[in-house]
Amino acid sequence: MKIIVINGSARKGNTLTAINAFVKGAGEKNEIEIIAPDKLNISPCMGCGVCQCHKGCVAKDDTNPTIDKIAAADMILFATPVYWWGMTGQLKLVIDKCYCRGMQMKGKKVGFIVVGGASTDNIQYELIGKQFECMAEYLSWDILFSKSYSANGKDELAENADVMEELETLGKNVK
Numbered sequence: 001m002k003i004i005v006i007n008g009s010a011r012k013g014n015t016l017t018a019i020n021a022f023v024k025g026a027g028e029k030n031e032i033e034i035i036a037p038d039k040l041n042i043s044p045c046m047g048c049g050v051c052q053c054h055k056g057c058v059a060k061d062d063t064n065p066t067i068d069k070i071a072a073a074d075m076i077l078f079a080t081p082v083y084w085w086g087m088t089g090q091l092k093l094v095i096d097k098c099y100c101r102g103m104q105m106k107g108k109k110v111g112f113i114v115v116g117g118a119s120t121d122n123i124q125y126e127l128i129g130k131q132f133e134c135m136a137e138y139l140s141w142d143i144l145f146s147k148s149y150s151a152n153g154k155d156e157l158a159e160n161a162d163v164m165e166e167l168e169t170l171g172k173n174v175k
């Protein structure tokens, strides 16, 4: 499969650690590219609607090449830290821009990874999970997995051998 990972974190921390563990498992049998929105120039969606009767977004930045890659993928992995009970702005920026190719985003396989400082019984994971579920229902996505982890310090998740193994196994088993 062609897998696109969208990394919602700008720091080399827990989200990237989680992504790398998944990629370790999935890398052998799949073609994987990680999109780092913080390294790109993607303007916020203006809601102008021109994309609905025009090929792609009107913005002359990294939007269209990024959305092209996502539209061409078989699977999308959304990975984000929790910022203020939600996904990060970096990830949301890219998701909002998917609007310009909405129907080409249909029927994908998807995975969700959320990492927050609070323990996993905090309502934030349910809120973010529900938002992802609504997107999945709207675009007929097949949710392969949805995982929430608690880690705060930059290297904390890496110290959790069970989580590392779980993510690697998830990667190995995607199809």
Ligand SMILES: Cc1cc2nc3c(=O)[nH]c(=O)nc-3n(C[C@H](O)[C@H](O)[C@H](O)COP(=O)(O)O)c2cc1C
Residues within 6 Å of the ligand: 009, 010, 011, 012, 013, 014, 015, 016, 081, 082, 083, 084, 085, 086, 115, 116, 117, 118, 119, 124, 151, 152, 153, 154
């Ligand atoms: C701006 C900001 C807002 C945050 N908001 C929350 C929050 O609402 N809930 C939470 O549990 N952790 C929150 N955190 C902590 C991060 O989710 C946590 O440190 C996470 O491990 C960061 O992931 P990273 O290492 O991949 O960047 C916040 C951190 C930042 C920088």
